[in-house]
Amino acid sequence: MSKYSEIAEILKGEILGGLYSSTGRLPTEYELVERFGVSRQTVRQSIALLKNYGVVYQVQGSGTYITPPDRIASTRAHSAFRNICLFSTYIGEYIFPSIIRGIDSILNGRGYKLSISATGNSVEVERRMLTTILQKGECDGLIVEGTKTGFPNPNISLYQELERRGVPIVFLHCAYPELSNAVVVGMDDREGGRIAARRLINSGCRKIFGLFKADDRQGLLRYAGFAEEVIESGLGLENSDVRWYTTEDIIDYGMKLSRDEVESFSQKNFDGVVCYNDMVAAAAVRDFTRYGAKIPKLVSFDGSLLSKTSPVSFESLGHRKEELGILAAKKMMNMLDGRKEHSEFLPWII
Numbered sequence: 164m165s166k167y168s169e170i171a172e173i174l175k176g177e178i179l180g181g182l183y184s185s186t187g188r189l190p191t192e193y194e195l196v197e198r199f200g201v202s203r204q205t206v207r208q209s210i211a212l213l214k215n216y217g218v219v220y221q222v223q224g225s226g227t228y229i230t231p232p233d234r235i236a237s238t239r240a241h242s243a244f245r246n247i248c249l250f251s252t253y254i255g256e257y258i259f260p261s262i263i264r265g266i267d268s269i270l271n272g273r274g275y276k277l278s279i280s281a282t283g284n285s286v287e288v289e290r291r292m293l294t295t296i297l298q299k300g301e302c303d304g305l306i307v308e309g310t311k312t313g314f315p316n317p318n319i320s321l322y323q324e325l326e327r328r329g330v331p332i333v334f335l336h337c338a339y340p341e342l343s344n345a346v347v348v349g350m351d352d353r354e355g356g357r358i359a360a361r362r363l364i365n366s367g368c369r370k371i372f373g374l375f376k377a378d379d380r381q382g383l384l385r386y387a388g389f390a391e392e393v394i395e396s397g398l399g400l401e402n403s404d405v406r407w408y409t410t411e412d413i414i415d416y417g418m419k420l421s422r423d424e425v426e427s428f429s430q431k432n433f434d435g436v437v438c439y440n441d442m443v444a445a446a447a448v449r450d451f452t453r454y455g456a457k458i459p460k461l462v463s464f465d466g467s468l469l470s471k472t473s474p475v476s477f478e479s480l481g482h483r484k485e486e487l488g489i490l491a492a493k494k495m496m497n498m499l500d501g502r503k504e505h506s507e508f509l510p511w512i513i
Contacts, residue, residue: 166201167205167206168209168212168300170201170206170209171209171216172298172300175328176324176327178213178218179218180327183229188226188227189213189226192206192210213227216300218230245275245276246275246278246302246303247278247304247305247306247495248304248306249277249280249306249307250280250282250307251282251308252283252310252410253284257469258465258482261484262488263277264488265485265486265490265491266306266489267488268489269492270496284311284410286311288310289318290317290318290321293318293321296325297321297324300328304332304333304495304498304499305333306333306334306335306495307333307334308335309337311379311410312378312381313376313378313379322339322342333498334346334347335487335491336379336381337352337379337380337381338380340380346498346504346506347506347507348494350508350509351508351510351511352380354388354510354511355385355464355480355511356384356386356388356390356437357389357392359388359437359462359480360389360393363460363462364392364396366435366460368435369398370431370433370435371393371434371435372404372405372428372433372436372437372459373386374405374406374438374439374443374444375389375439376408376410376443381439385464386405406420408443418442418443419449419450420446426454426456428459434460435462440465441463441464441465441467441470444463444470444479445469445473447461448461448474448475448477452475458475460477460478462480463478464480465479465482466481467479467482480512481511483512486509490509494507
């Protein structure tokens with residue numbers, strides 16, 4: 164990072180932290196030269212960058228003044244960068260191309276470019292990406308699919324620092340519980356879990372199993388709805404009626420059921436399964452077939468082609484992928500224009 168960028172970041176943090184609110188103005192060029200031990204030209208480059216950030220404005224012959232807090236967000240909408248950053252866990256998954264298309268359709272109309280990065284669901288990679296944004300300061304807003312949202316996240320302070328600097332953030336699917344005021348755009352996962360279980364119950368299933376992902380809140384919420392529906396229907400739910408897995412289980416071993424698990428499933432007379440998503444459901448069909456077991460009725464999530472092209476098709480609740488992307492981008496534009504936004508969760512397509 165250049166020296167003037169480094170100084171601009173320091174001053175921006177101080178401005179957004181309220182250090183100069185009592186005077187309403189930045190120290191003079193001379194004072195900044197003395198403080199940082201740099202040339203006047205470097206100080207002027209730093210101030211120019213702060214103007215691009217929208218946190219200061221200059222009055223000819225008077226000095227550099229702090230932009231009022233209620234104007235910072237709207238000023239950011241006219242920043243020189245015109246750049247929205249998008250963090251995804253895995254860009255190539257079947258959901259995300261449509262989400263990206265939806266986001267881009269709105270951003271293009273407003274003259275913004277979309278910079279896409281993938282965390283690989285790694286909190287370490289997420290930390291590096293957040294740190295880069297904070298250091299470079301060239302991101303007007305962040306749309307992010309959180310990493311391991313089912314677990315405590317060590318990067319919360321970085322998200323809080325972005326918020327403190329006035330960078331709007333929209334979360335896709337779900338947010339970290341520690342960020343209680345986060346704006347989220349997602350599907351109604353809890354209700355989805357209820358719907359999936361109800362579809363099996365209404366089709367005659369009386370012993371229902373669940374396959375859920377443990378390291379993101381989508382999996383936890385889908386499980387919560389599933390459990391509520393099964394229990395309220397009087398079918399009962401035991402620990403052995405649910406199999407949990409994590410992202411690492413898939414990366415390291417592939418999503419699969421062992422012969423013992425399939426045989427135990429058959430012995431306990433399970434006749435229905437709610438699966439976290441279509442990839443899990445397709446893997447279950449594969450493994451039941453591999454071990455010669457009867458395939459139970461399956462209900463899954465996302466409505467992808469996997470539900471139709473699997474050797475045994477299964478029902479899948481439809482995900483509003485492109486619509487979700489459009490909604491996220493619209494909320495981001497509203498936040499950049501200084502308007503307050505709220506979380507919104509879309510119903511599943513049955």
